[in-house]
Amino acid sequence: MSDQTDEANLLIVDDLPENLLALDALLKAPGIRVHQAESAEQALELLLRHEFALAILDVQMPGMDGFQLAELMRGTERTKQIPIVFVSAAGRELNYAFKGYETGAVDFMHKPLDTHAVRSKVSVFVDLYRNRKRMARQLEELERSRREQEVLLNELRRTKAELEDAVRMRDDFMSIVSHELKTPLNTLILEVQLRKLQLGRNNLAAFTEDKLRHMVDKDERQVQSLIRLIDDMLDVSRIRTGKLSIRPTEVDIGKLVASMVENFAPQMEASGCPLLFQRPESLIGVWDEFRIEQVVANLLTNAMRYGAGKPVQVSVSRQGESACVEVRDQGIGISSKSLERIFCQFERAEGSESSAGLGLGLFIAEQIVKAHQGCIQVESEEGKGAVFRVLLPLNAGA
Known part of the structure; x- marks a missing residue:
């Protein structure tokens, strides 16, 4: 038999050591490893440890005989597919062959064994085993390829x-x-x-x-x-491109918001949305002053556009280790559908088609706040105005 990449294990079971030695010498070949057992119990231990291409069992053994061992093998998931060949020195009149086939054997051989016949039959079963292993590998490769293709297709x-x-x-x-x-x-x-x-x-x-x-x-x-x-x-x-510059310095956010409110007041008044703001005590943190001004300007512009000509309240307070800037309007409000995507690029609230702007203000504001390790929140219902709340850690610049 030629050398194969799949090593095939053969199990031979016989209570006489000389029979095992003779059969071992007969079956040895490149790519074949023979395991010997002098009893059914030893055979069961080997069956638990190895995968076998073929089992050659002697029928007559003390204790558990070959037929009983075969029945155990056929009743176990791990070993039920192993081909079994029975060997017996008993006369043909005992009809052992018929009983052997009944227990699931694929062949029955009488002693003395025909060397050529034994090698030929073993060769057939070893080839079948190797082909089965090869097909199993090919199926695994196909399945892996299918999974990879599925992943690629999803990507x-x-x-x-x-x-x-x-x-x-x-x-x-x-x-x-x-x-x-x-x-x-x-x-x-x-x-x-x-x-x-x-x-x-x-x-x-x-x-x-x-x-x-x-x-x-x-x-x-x-x-x-x-x-x-x-x-x-x-x-x-x-x-x-990840190039939004943040240049943190010490900033009094109360003073910053007061300045923004003062700048926006004339526009807000002209729009019928007077600004209500009570300047807080000094609240100093480390932020990029220009960028925070952008955020506040966006929120005030938003309140002016959708404020429906009603007052807009602005407040600054401390919440734990963060500063909180809140802009509350009493305008048209935001639908739940719009709330889900209000911070996306090019999004504008429903009913705002006639309003100026690219729909980038809130997107930019959120990105600036995130760059300061903060967060921006919104609460709103249609027809009931909106509250935008910016939370900025006091030491974000660190």
Whole structure:
């Protein structure tokens, strides 16, 4: 027999040592390992420790005979598939062969054994064993390959979904950007065309001091709108690439919020949303002042847009080792559906389609707060206003 990569174990059971030695010498070949047992009990111990390609059992043994051992093997899950060949020196008239086949044997051989026949039969069973092992390995490989392909397919599906989301987000972004940038640009272009027309007619009376001041104020608002939109886009780009800069210094957040409220007060009054704010005692922490101003400005802008012309309350307090900035409006509120995605990019609350902005304010605010190891919370119901709460650890800059 040729050498094979699968070593095959053979079990021979006989109560006479000389028979075992003779059979061992007959069966030894490259790739075959013969295990000897002088009793059924020894055979059972070997069967628990090894996997066998074939078992050759002597029928007549003291104690448990070969037939009883075969019945035990057939009744055990681990050994029931092992082919069994019986060997007996008894005469054919005892009809042992019939009983052997009844116990599940695949063959029955009479002593003295035919050397060529024994080797030929063992070779067949060893080849069958090796083929079975090879097929089992191939099936395992196929199953592993199937699982890998399934994982790859799921990854491809996820990637496809992510790409579709990215394309959809890009299209949404381009649509919103084109719309939002056109608004201040169109106003500026219209103003320039009107002035050019007046100058072409040599109508300098159209440029009195009051009118010029009004024009400059109007131009400044439109330019500031453009700058804000561009800054938002740049911040999103920085966030995506992990390059959003945080430069922490000691900041009195009560003073910072008071300054922001003072700056926003005229706009809020004009929108019918007066700001209610009582400056707290000094509350100092380590944060990036410019970035925290961005967060507060976004929350105040949000309250002004959706405040429905009602007062907006702003407060600053200490909660444990964190500073808490709270902005509460009494406006249109946010639906539960919108609450789930309000901090996503390019998301705007329902009913806000006519409002300015790219839908990036809250996304940027949350990323800035996270960069300070803080969190931003929102509580709202439709028609009942909204509360935005920013919690910032006092030593975030450390």
